[in-house]
Amino acid sequence: KQEVTQIPAALSVPEGENLVLNCSFTDSAIYNLQWFRQDPGKGLTSLLLIQSSQREQTSGRLNASLDKSSGRSTLYIAASQPGDSATYLCAVGVYGGSQGNLIFGKGTKLSVKP
Amino acid sequence: ETGVTQSPTHLIKTRGQQVTLRCSSQSGHNTVSWYQQALGQGPQFIFQYYREEENGRGNFPPRFSGLQFPNYSSELNVNALELDDSALYLCASTMDSNWGYTFGSGTRLTVV
Numbered sequence: 368k369q370e371v372t373q374i375p376a377a378l379s380v381p382e383g384e385n386l387v388l389n390c391s392f393t394d395s396a397i398y399n400l401q402w403f404r405q406d407p408g409k410g411l412t413s414l415l416l417i418q419s420s421q422r423e424q425t426s427g428r429l430n431a432s433l434d435k436s437s438g439r440s441t442l443y444i445a446a447s448q449p450g451d452s453a454t455y456l457c458a459v460g461v462y463g464g465s466q467g468n469l470i471f472g473k474g475t476k477l478s479v480k481p
Numbered sequence: 482e483t484g485v486t487q488s489p490t491h492l493i494k495t496r497g498q499q500v501t502l503r504c505s506s507q508s509g510h511n512t513v514s515w516y517q518q519a520l521g522q523g524p525q526f527i528f529q530y531y532r533e534e535e536n537g538r539g540n541f542p543p544r545f546s547g548l549q550f551p552n553y554s555s556e557l558n559v560n561a562l563e564l565d566d567s568a569l570y571l572c573a574s575t576m577d578s579n580w581g582y583t584f585g586s587g588t589r590l591t592v593v
Binding site for chain 1: 487514516521522523524525526529536537538539540569571573578579580581582583584585586587589
């Protein structure tokens with residue numbers, strides 16, 4: 368059974384700081400990994416999608432890396448802003464089963480203080 | 482039409498009642514998945530539909546059922562509501578799971 372773990376569960380940083388969110392998964396048989404942002408009580412907004420054959424993806428101040436063999440991904444946020452405050456979820460794409468095609472971690476709740 | 486739309490955004494139901502949640506996916510997104518997200522947890526897979534047929538199911542009882550329609554809309558039905566069914570319900574769709582999923586804004590269900 369695939370398990371996805373995100374560390375830390377919560378993080379508070381001052382504005383302007385660079386930060387890294389971590390995601391680990393137990394089974395390397397994934398076909399992609401997706402990072403999402405979730406504002407309180409809202410749906411999920413896709414940030415970055417990394418295919419299993421890729422090592423990283425970048426979008427603006429965000430950079431996500433993937434090391435499939437070690438079962439790890441990181442989301443790097445540069446020059447954090449108060450508007451980045453949200454919960455960040457990672458999800459691994461797998462082929463079917465009772466867990467579905469997308470298996471999530473519990474998320475990291477980020478607070479960026481002005 | 483772009484994006485995934487869910488309705489209603491919020492609703493309150495009484496234990497034992499039945500509820501239907503709706504999702505409208507992007508044109509061409511023939512795969513739709515439904516998730517339940519409890520407070521402080523990651524989304525949990527309920528089931529998935531591909532071209533109007535259920536093709537995957539998580540560890541949810543049969544009182545959770547669904548439908549997918551030819552116009553890329555879908556429904557999640559929950560019978561005999563229990564207090565523990567209170568959660569955010571998310572719909573996600575894709576044309577090809579290799580390209581990632583697009584999520585709706587969710588329906589917040591409260592069972593009292």
